Amino acid sequence: MMDRKWIKKCRAVSGLWLVLYLSIGSALASSWQDEPAARQQLHQLGLELALADVHPRLTEWWQQAVATESASDAADDRLLLGLQSFWRYWATLSFNDRQYLRTQKADLSLVAADQDNLRLAGQLKRRWQLVQGLTPNFANYLQLQQQLTYLIEQRDFAWPGLRTATVRPGERLAVVEPIRERLRLLGDMPKLMEVDTALVPDVDTVPELDIELDSTGVPEGVALSEEAFSASNATSASVSSLLRGNIGNAAVNSTSLTSEFSDPQLYDAKLEEGVRRFQQRHGLTVDGVIGPQTYAWLDTSPLTRAQLLMRSMMRTLISDELSSSYLLVNIPEYHMRLYQNQVMVLESNVIVGRDTRKTPVMANKITNVVFNPPWNVPRSILNKDIVPKLYRDPGYIERQGFEVLDGEGVVPRFIWQRRLEEGGGFPYRLRQRPGRGSALGAYKFHLPNSDAIYLHDTPSRGLFGRDSRDLSSGCVRVEGAEQLANWLLQDQLGSSRLAALKTSGKTRWIKVAKPLPLFMVYWSGWLGADGVPHYRNDIYKFDRGLKNPFAAG
Known part of the structure; x- marks a missing residue:
């Protein structure tokens, strides 16, 4: 539901538009061609949503706007109006609907105020303000655009399947040479005869405009600054920045020239380094062995990678408002991060539900810590x-x-x-009964919900060492459960009291003074601190059957 404050501001801005409109009299409208920077960014925004496959009509309108045979001012206008309608609809979606990307049936009807604003922006040659107002608050947005550009440039390259026999370091096989080339293309190994270069040229900087116009009909604050993380009623604060600086660096920074290998079919030490980087950023066992899982990701096409990345980036727009402290569980990553004043203070591996008993995406709050909990079997x-x-x-x-x-x-x-x-x-x-062998371990973190889903400890510590950890019956097992319990209660109980509660063996419910917001998200792709994409297996099949936005309708 849209905020009254936002509606009042829209009315005020509408009045400004009317004054400006009357002042320019019979001024002739300009063409999108007269504002190339705005047009380029409009097409970029359309491309991003087409890659995410959020709505078939948006994809169609983007295709019409960029295709030589159908490109026109009318096509660009239709795309911009469609984007405005889409983001307005997005602002009404719940947390769960955003994680599932339930947007295929979005109402993209034209809004008269949007059309009036676009007409006036064209007359003033100020379309850029409208386009800028549609830019979502993705973290690392420039790097995201660069990665998408690079991946899309590769979509026409031959990308044959490489999967054959398992390959280990020191072996000599014909498939080694194309694996090496594939890793170069994906950025996990330096390219031949190159010195540390960026994947793509820098995007031109758009000059500041001397007149700033609001975009009536566009959700206010869609382009919120990253540090705001909040507040505006119809916008989505992105928390993909929560991952920045916390994921291992998989980028390749080569400062020396590389040359042709004397034996291109030999799996040598340099190739093993590249394979290990590749495995790390895909959440695989980092052992240098090229087996089925590594092959599966090597064979994933650049276009599919761009689509998976873009869909996950959409899911990072999780909320219109975020508190300063919260817990984030990324289900396909099998990982949890705790933020205090928007700074990560704890991270931990987790175990989530298997495909037949999925851990649900949810926004909830931890209200109690239960020491030595009994397990009431569902x-x-x-x-x-x-x-x-x-x-x-x-x-x-x-x-x-x-x-x-x-x-x-x-x-x-x-x-x-x-x-x-x-x-x-x-x-x-x-x-x-509580005890060392209890399935819930020493701690349970209670969430008020009707599905009996919660976070808890576990005695099966060895399971956290697996690369695939979709093993539970729906609840989330936390490797760092004790650290989480101590953080939640640190202002209420001293360390000696916390230790005594654990070792007593008795069940005790302790209410958390300030319930901690919890977000269980489904992000199978994101950008690391270095701007390099990271991917995880789509364990619950959220992103199957995506439509190719470059294919003819």
Whole structure:
């Protein structure tokens, strides 16, 4: 819902437009060709949304605006008006709808005020203000544009599949040479005979304009400065900047000339360095071994990479307002980051739900820390996982520290086991007692929600070492659970008291003085601090079946 303050400002600006309109009398409208910088940026904005595949009509309008046979002022006008309508619709979307990119049915109807403003901007040759007002607050935006440009330039290159046999350092195979070339194209190895050059030329700087006009009908603050992170009702604060400076540097900075390899089919040490960089920025096991997962990402085309990156960047526009401290869990990255005053103070590996029991995207708050929590087994897990085991192994319940409960209390084993054996099912609740073997470990972080989803500790520490960690039944297991608990309660309890609560073995609920906002997001691509793209597997298939924006309709 749009803010009254924004509506009042729009009315005021509309009055300014009217005054300006009357003052120029019969001035003739200029062409988009007279404002090349504005036109170029308009096409860039259209390209970004076409790559993200957010709405078929937006893609069509962008295609018409940039195609030689259909390019015209009318096509550019239609694209700009469509972008204004899209961002207005985006401002109404919930957090979940933004993560799922539920925009295919957006209402892109024309708005009379937008048309009037565009007409006047054309007469004043000030279209740039309207275009600038449509620029989302993506972090590293210039670097994003450079990466998209570079990837799109490669889309016409031959990109054959390379996957063959697994290749290890020191081996000599024919596929090694094209792998080396592929890594050069993707920036993980220096190109031949080059000295540390940028991937693409710098984008021309657009000069400052002497008249500044607001863009009535455009969500105010869509181009919020990164440090604002807030406030305007209809705009989206980008938090992809939250990742900046916190992801490993995968860029290749070569300051010396490279030359042809004497044995191009040999998997040598330099190629291994490039493979390890590539694996690191794709969330793979960094071992230098080129197996199925590494091949899969090597074979991912530049156009697909551009689309995945752009869709994830859209998802970074998670909220119109962000508090200064919050917790961010990126599901496909299997990683958590805690921010205090917008500075990262803690990060941790996490385990998320497998595909059949997905961890949901959500915006919520941590309200309580539970020390030594019992585990009340959800009915779905009980029926699907535990009851089948009981037919084969009735002793499983005692070994795992479970209690069988009904409305009157603990049910003795001979009762529930006899009922099970006689075909009466298992109509009981199951609760696991606190302890070293408890599935929830020493800490649970309570979130008020109807899905029984929360964050918690785990005794299975070895699972955090895996590169694929979609292993749970929906809840999020946190490797740094103790550090998170201590941070949440540091202003309420001393370190000795926190340690005593943990070692007591007793269940204690401690209310967090100021509930911590939590965002569970789905970003399978982002830019690192160096501007280099990072990708993760689309574990829940959010981005399947994307339409090629360069294909004929």
